[in-house]
Amino acid sequence: MIPSVFPRRLLAALLAVSLSAGAAAPSRVQLPTLGDSVSAVVPLYEERRYGDWIMSQVRGDPAVLDDPLLEAYIDSLWQPLMRAARAQGHISEELGERFAWQTLLIKDRTINASAWPGGYFMLNLGLIAMTGQRDELASVMGHELAHVTQRHIARGIAGEGKNTAITILGTLLGVLAASASGSVDAGIGVIYAAQAEAQRQQLRFSRDMEREADRVGHAVLAAAGFQPSGMVRMFERMDLANRLMDSGAFPYLRSHPLTSERIGESRQRVSLEDREPPPAGLALHSLMAARARVLMDERAEVLQAAAQLESGAREAGPLPQLAARYTAALAAYKLRQRERGDAAVRAARGYLDQVPAEERATAALLLDLLQAEGAALNGDGSGGWGELNLHAERRDRVMLMARAQLAAVPGSSAEQRAAVLEELQTHLALQPGDANAWQRISRLWELQGQPLRSLRAQAEVYAARGDLRGAIDRLRSGLRQSRGAQADQIEVAVIDARLRALMTQRRSMLEEIYPRGIPPGEY
Numbered sequence: 001m002i003p004s005v006f007p008r009r010l011l012a013a014l015l016a017v018s019l020s021a022g023a024a025a026p027s028r029v030q031l032p033t034l035g036d037s038v039s040a041v042v043p044l045y046e047e048r049r050y051g052d053w054i055m056s057q058v059r060g061d062p063a064v065l066d067d068p069l070l071e072a073y074i075d076s077l078w079q080p081l082m083r084a085a086r087a088q089g090h091i092s093e094e095l096g097e098r099f100a101w102q103t104l105l106i107k108d109r110t111i112n113a114s115a116w117p118g119g120y121f122m123l124n125l126g127l128i129a130m131t132g133q134r135d136e137l138a139s140v141m142g143h144e145l146a147h148v149t150q151r152h153i154a155r156g157i158a159g160e161g162k163n164t165a166i167t168i169l170g171t172l173l174g175v176l177a178a179s180a181s182g183s184v185d186a187g188i189g190v191i192y193a194a195q196a197e198a199q200r201q202q203l204r205f206s207r208d209m210e211r212e213a214d215r216v217g218h219a220v221l222a223a224a225g226f227q228p229s230g231m232v233r234m235f236e237r238m239d240l241a242n243r244l245m246d247s248g249a250f251p252y253l254r255s256h257p258l259t260s261e262r263i264g265e266s267r268q269r270v271s272l273e274d275r276e277p278p279p280a281g282l283a284l285h286s287l288m289a290a291r292a293r294v295l296m297d298e299r300a301e302v303l304q305a306a307a308q309l310e311s312g313a314r315e316a317g318p319l320p321q322l323a324a325r326y327t328a329a330l331a332a333y334k335l336r337q338r339e340r341g342d343a344a345v346r347a348a349r350g351y352l353d354q355v356p357a358e359e360r361a362t363a364a365l366l367l368d369l370l371q372a373e374g375a376a377l378n379g380d381g382s383g384g385w386g387e388l389n390l391h392a393e394r395r396d397r398v399m400l401m402a403r404a405q406l407a408a409v410p411g412s413s414a415e416q417r418a419a420v421l422e423e424l425q426t427h428l429a430l431q432p433g434d435a436n437a438w439q440r441i442s443r444l445w446e447l448q449g450q451p452l453r454s455l456r457a458q459a460e461v462y463a464a465r466g467d468l469r470g471a472i473d474r475l476r477s478g479l480r481q482s483r484g485a486q487a488d489q490i491e492v493a494v495i496d497a498r499l500r501a502l503m504t505q506r507r508s509m510l511e512e513i514y515p516r517g518i519p520p521g522e523y
């Protein structure tokens with residue numbers, strides 16, 4: 001179920017209050033215009049508010065990936081790009097603080113990446129799966145980052161004409177308002193509808209904006225320590241794929257037509273570079289692309305095909321062979337074919353000594369994690385701990401979430417669960433916005449016979465995704481359940497206090513949106 005977050009009326013009010021488009025009827029929303037000049041730019045706080053709203057619609061969708069490993073990998077590319085963009089002055093202190101700078105990974109095999117209002121980004125797993133090395137992927141991320149830092153989303157896009165000051169943001173809000181009125185599915189459907197509408201209206205960033213995003217993206221990419229030629233290779237890969245595939249697989253090319261001018265300019269920039277850093281992270285990228293290949297499409301027939309890759313990739317070389325076996329193992333585990341998965345992991349380990357020395361430990365860790373994941377996916381809570389305990393000293397989120405996954409499977413002991421619970425609580429005290437960690441802790445509390453705590457954690461899942469009403473509803477239901485029963489009174493008090501805090505927070509949000517009084521039925 002996709003939680004519906006903002007009530008329809010609220011969105012209509014939001015549009016009416018924030019944009020001078022006049023009253024927005026819930027069913028047929030007039031496209032808002034944002035001033036009549038191309039230079040009209042939506043203020044930062046407003047763009048962020050739209051972005052938050054869009055994301056609150058999307059975050060609960062099952063198509064949004066919950067995968068600590070791929071999240072960590074994307075973050076490891078993202079952070080250097082952000083640092084470089086800051087150092088080069090593309091992200092002012094205010095922009096840095098106001099915007100979210102968050103990336104959502106989408107389980108979708110089509111190749112796409114997009115920037116959304118307020119500093120949100122979406123990357124399809126299909127894009128990760130098709131890239132050959134991290135620098136190619138980073139070049140797309142740098143380009144999208146530049147669209148945000150240069151405020152392209154909030155600026156008029158309709159060419160040079162003043163009379164057609166339709167904006168990307170305006171189009172988005174129009175489609176989203178239609179979705180809130182029920183004519184488009186909520187969740188990721190909202191995003192696809194917005195993209196389809198933009199395409200129908202042939203709305204895209206102007207050529208100047210694309211050129212600017214290529215130029216700024218290139219500079220940021222190079223300063224972040226990636227190979228600037230990654231951009232050229234990405235263009236070549238897209239060009240090739242464009243000729244081989246039907247365009248449906250490649251939404252990115254529709255919004256980013258690959259002109260000979262773009263390719264030429266990117267080649268020119270690279271030839272201007274004095275020297276390139278050597279390609280790095282090849283094994284890690286191969287394995288992460290292999291993982292994306294499985295997670296982007298988990299239909300049984302697709303997994304079955306992937307599980308048969310165990311005989312090896314067509315490409316020669318140890319890394320493609322290693323990656324093919326990773327794909328086969330994960331697909332087999334997902335199909336509940338434990339033995340077959342374990343066999344593919346064993347075959348993958350056979351390639352470890354051919355992995356570049358500086359990456360061997362990382363590749364070995366990824367295979368241990370994969371085997372533990374296989375145990376968890378196949379309901380064997382007693383298996384898998386051996387592999388995880390080899391890395392007991394690692395305290396990062398990836399390991400914590402792997403331990404949490406295994407601890408939730410029958411066969412794990414109450415002591416193992418208790419230890420992971422403690423670790424999760426510490427993590428959440430520092431990262432209260434980590435919805436997926438709340439999800440894990442909720443499950444573990446349930447297994448430990450703590451239904452109220454489990455329910456409170458569920459409420460935090462909603463709060464962390466920006467759905468305050470969903471969170472409030474769950475806490476209220478918790479209070480109802482605890483009435484009369486021999487409930488843990490301390491936990492009841494905690495729920496009560498949290499409920500009050502969330503209601504205060506939601507009320508002040510509603511007051512901002514309904515300055516003339518909050519309509520009955522809203523809380």
Ligand SMILES: [Zn+2]
Binds near residue numbers: 143147205210213256
């Ligand atoms: Zn672009």
